[in-house]
Each structure stands twice: as C-alpha cells, then as structure tokens.
Amino acid sequence: MESRTIPNTGEKTPAEIATGENRAAETEAVEETAGEAAKIDIDFSKGLAGFLATRNISIAFTSYQTGRLYLIGHGKDGKLALHEALYPQAMGVTGDSNRLYLGTLTQLVRLENVLASNQLANEVHDKVYVPRNMQTLGNIDFHEVGICENGVVVFVNTKYSCLCEPSLTHSFRPIWKPDFISKLAPEDRCHLNGLAMVDGRPKYVTAVCKSDVIDGWRDRRHDSGVVIDVETDEIVAEGLSMPHSPRWHDGRLWLLNSGTGELGWIDMEKKSFVPFAFCPGFTRGLALHKQHAIIGLSKPRHGRFEGLALDERLKEKDADAWCGLQCLSLSSGDVIQWLRFDGAITELFDVCVLPGVKNALTLGPQSNEVRDFITIENPP
Helix, strand or coil, X not given: CXXXXXXXXXXXXXXXXXXXXXXXXXXXXXXXXXXXXXXXXXXXXXXXXXXXXXXXXXXXEEECCCCEEEEEEECHHHCEEEEEEECCCCCCEEECCCEEEEECCCEEEEXXXXXXXXXXXXXXXXXXXXXXXXXXXXXXXXXXXXXXXXXXXXXXXXXCCEXXXXXXXXXXXXXXXXXXXXXXXXXXXXCEEEEEEECCEEXXXXXXXXXXXXXXXXXXXXXXXXXXXXXXXXXXXXXXXXXXXEEEECCEEEEEEHHHCEEEEEECCCCEEEEXXXXXXEEEEEEEECCEEEEEEECCCCCCCCCCHHHHHHHHCCCCCCEEEEEEECCCCCEEEEEEEEECCCCCCCEEEEECCCCEEECCCCCHXXXXXXXXXXXX
C-alpha cells in the first residue's frame, strides 16, 4: 500500500481519507490506488483528523509484519492523510519535523525532510522525508531507538541483549548490557526490547525476563518482565508480562504491560507497575504528547503472544483483539480517538509523535519515485 504520490508533480495524493459517513468509500479508493494484493481495511474515529490538526501533530508508526513505515497527518478539507513506505521489518522509529530514524531488518535508516519551512509538495505536503543514509548493521533484531542530547543514536540490539551505538567500521558498538547477561551472544536471551530516554540519555529499558540462556525468555512471558535503570543497573520493577515501550513523561515512567494489554506507570518507591488503562490488544508502541497517550495494538500471534493474561481479559470483556492505534486521555484513561486495521495487517511495533507536522510524505528506498527525486543543497 505504498503511496504513489510524487513530490512536486502536482499529482493528487491517493491516501487522503475523508471523515464521517464517506469514510469507507474513501478507504476503498486508497486500496485500489495502492495496488496491494492483500486487502487491508482501515477504519477510524470521526474526530481523528481534527484531533491531529488542533494539536498540529502527525503520527509515525511501524509494522514489521508488513514491512512499512506509516505516516498519519491531517490533510485539507478535514481529511485524514495516510502515507506509507516499504522497509523490510520496520521496527523502532523516532524523530521530529526535520528528521526520522528507523530501524529495519538489517539497517539503521536516517530520513531527512527536504522541504524548507515555506515549501509544499503537491500543494498539500509540508514535509517530505527521504532516506539519506542507510547504515548496514546486519540482522541484530533491531528494536527501539533513541537520540542522545549530543545527536548520537542509541538503539536496542535484541539479538545480542544490549544497548548499542552505530560504528563506523563494525556492525555496532555496545555501550551497555544487563548485569545478568554474562556475555554478548546472538541468542536473544532476555528479549531486551524497549528504551526510555531521559534528558537526552538512555535511562530505562524493558526486558521479558532475566534469562541468561539462548531464547530463555519464551518460557517466562507471563510474569518475569523487568524494567532496568541503565545508569545504576537497578531493577526498578519486576513481575511484568512482556513489558514494552517505556517512556518518561511529566516526571513519571510509563510503559505497556503487553501481556495484560495495559498502559501503566512505575511506582519507583514500591518498585511496582500501576495499571492505568486496558486496551483490547497486545500493546506495543507508545507515544506520549501532553495529556494523551497514543498506543499501538496488535492481534495475538500464534505461539508468541497467545496464552497470556490478555486472552482472559478479552474474554471477560467479550472483545476481539485490535490491530491499530488508540489515543487515551492521561487524566481519565478514556479512548479519545482511534484508528483500526483489519485484513492482512495484524501487528504494529512502534509509535512516535511528530510535532509541527501537518501532512508528511515519505519515499521508500525501493520506490519508483525516489529514483528520480533529486534535490540539491544551496545550488549556485
């Protein structure tokens, strides 16, 4: 479903979705234009485009299952704008109005916005993110990514159970590992997965367990999850079920207890997880913006995500698991806005908010458009 919109050609974007009663018809048009063999249905709350427009934000999120980076913004005439680009096993994503970093199957990708503040592409897109650097790391099972205060990228290397920085000559440079991991080995021992940045430095990580043997985390998904302070090696919370996506926001460490489908926060004094809200799905991918949490939801995957407390919670509520996004109020826990996928896509991974971005476009590295999309810095 990669967008066929070509910057600066005047061609109409196919991925602008009307709100309200015309929603289904516009969604079908997107699918036909994209030319996907597998059908994907998109539905969303009537106020989602207005919610983004009022706050002047867009949302970036990823699906490693479909290998895509998605951008959702607010187009003209009250429409929701959805664009996507193909990246194999798209995982962690972070960025702002000028730059995105994305982890994929074998690469760390840097995407730059090539438009000036007074430029528009196709008269509607205020940002065009183009991949300008694709550093090959190898298949390290890249998970989340953060940007340090000095601009250095740090990322979770799940296969080797450590935090890393890019290296000029090697696949990666390890900067930290949990003290219960005895050696760096390509064995995904504890399923280190999430990263919280605080004041421009890596501060907290999540792991499914404290196992120090190959693939040990798979037998400890139910209640062995931990949150670790990177600076002190202290375990600040344990007894969690597949925790993901730790985020520091307004003086509190929030995270997703994915195996129970809950958003919550860590009571640092009691070293415990405090549930705040339940979401109907395997929660993974969290962005916090002012008084709202935007959460990624996935359907339970056979063998990996099944058999957890989430299954019983869904049965109790007579509900099916979602794949999509839900935006919750951090004061009430109520769902304010939402977007839902059905069909070929069942899993998302990461979510980030892009402040000051209205309607962004991105070009995939293998797309037809990127081959002929040439920009020149400060031409004479």
